[in-house]
Amino acid sequence: MPDPQGARDARPRGNEPSTLASWLSRRTGVLRRHALGPECVDEVCAAVDQAERAVDLPSDRVIAGPCPQCATPCYARAGAASTRCPDCEATVSVGEGRRRMLLAAGEHLVTAADAARALQVLGHRVTPASVRGHARRGRLRPRGTGSAGRPLYCLGDVVDVYLTRPCTGDRTVSRRP
Numbered sequence: 800m801p802d803p804q805g806a807r808d809a810r811p812r813g814n815e816p817s818t819l820a821s822w823l824s825r826r827t828g829v830l831r832r833h834a835l836g837p838e839c840v841d842e843v844c845a846a847v848d849q850a851e852r853a854v855d856l857p858s859d860r861v862i863a864g865p866c867p868q869c870a871t872p873c874y875a876r877a878g879a880a881s882t883r884c885p886d887c888e889a890t891v892s893v894g895e896g897r898r899r900m901l902l903a904a905g906e907h908l909v910t911a912a913d914a915a916r917a918l919q920v921l922g923h924r925v926t927p928a929s930v931r932g933h934a935r936r937g938r939l940r941p942r943g944t945g946s947a948g949r950p951l952y953c954l955g956d957v958v959d960v961y962l963t964r965p966c967t968g969d970r971t972v973s974r975r976p
C-alpha cells in the first residue's frame with residue numbers, strides 16, 4: 800500500500816491485524832485527501848474481501864442441498880426459496896434440495912443431540928431436549944443404544960416428526976412418496 804503520509808511515524812508498530820486496523824482507522828482523513836487515497840481504498844477492500852472468503856460461512860446462510868446438475872453442496876440465505884450453484888450456476892430450489900438430503904439421510908442412527916444439529920442445519924429450531932420430548936410422548940421410538948446408554952434414533956424418523964410442521968423454505972416431506 801502506498802504511504803500516504805510519508806512521515807517517519809507513518810508506519811504501524813507491528814503486523815497484528817488489530818494494530819494495522821487501528822493504525823489505518825486514524826488515517827482515514829489523510830487518505831480521503833491524498834492522491835493515492837482511491838488506490839488505498841481499493842487495496843483495503845480487496846483485503847477485506849479476501850479475509851471474508853477465508854472465514855466460515857456467514858451465519859445467515861443455510862444449506863440448500865446438493866446441486867441437481869453437479870451435486871456441489873449449495874447454500875442459501877436463510878428464508879430464500881432458491882439459490883445458484885457456485886460451480887455450474889444452476890438454480891437450486893432450497894425446498895427440493897433439502898428434501899433430497901433428508902431422503903438420503905434415511906436410516907442413519909443418531910443421538911438426540913445429533914438429530915437436533917441436523918435439523919438446525921436444515922433451518923429448524925430444534926433442541927436435543929425437544930427430540931427427547933417427542934420420544935417420551937411416544938412419537939419417536941429409539942432404534943438402538945449408543946455410548947453411555949444413550950438412545951439412538953433413526954434420523955428419518957426424527958425428520959418425519961418435525962416436517963409435519965414445515966418451516967420457511969421447506970415443504971412437508973414424506974420419506975415414502
Ligand SMILES: [Zn+2]
Pocket residue numbers: 866867868869870871884885886887888889
Ligand atoms: Zn452445480
